[in-house]
Amino acid sequence: MLLVLPRFFNVTSITDRFSLLSLRFRQQQKAGFIGNWIINRSGHMSFRARVVQADHGWRYWVESRTGWQGAAYEYDFHIPREDVLLCRNQAIAASCLLANQLATMRYRFQ
Known part of the structure; x- marks a missing residue:
């Protein structure tokens, strides 16, 4: 079977695009x-998840802000006991779950 490619088809441009995409993915990781x-x-009250890379894995916590407007916000953070996980995705999932639980259950009406 013969594969016919158009003249403007350039294999190096495709590999360059894939390498750029993989570089962006590695930077995101x-x-x-x-x-x-x-x-x-x-x-x-509002809560949001935070994850940063630590020496031995990924550290996560939840930030909270209390108040009605930007200038009057008071910020705090909540760190769980086991705050370092090996996988970035696990840390993101745990942090998002904790932020959601704090907003919808623990501090629901405060």
């Missing part, structure tokens, strides 16, 4: 994660 703010039911 090294970078941390900052989730979106999850607002509790009263609208007074």
Whole structure:
């Protein structure tokens, strides 16, 4: 079977694009994660997940903010006891789950 490619088809441009894509993916893997703010039911508190790379894995915690407007916000953070996980995706999932639980269960009406 003969494969006919158009003249403008360039194999090196495709490999360059794949290498650029893999480079971006590797940079994203090294970078941390900052989730979106999850607002509790009263609208007074918000929580978001944070993940950063540590020496032995990925460290995660939840940031909280209390207040009604930007200038009056008070920020705090909640760190679990076992805050280092080996896999980035596990740390993101654990942090997002914790932020969601804090916003919807623990501090639901505060």
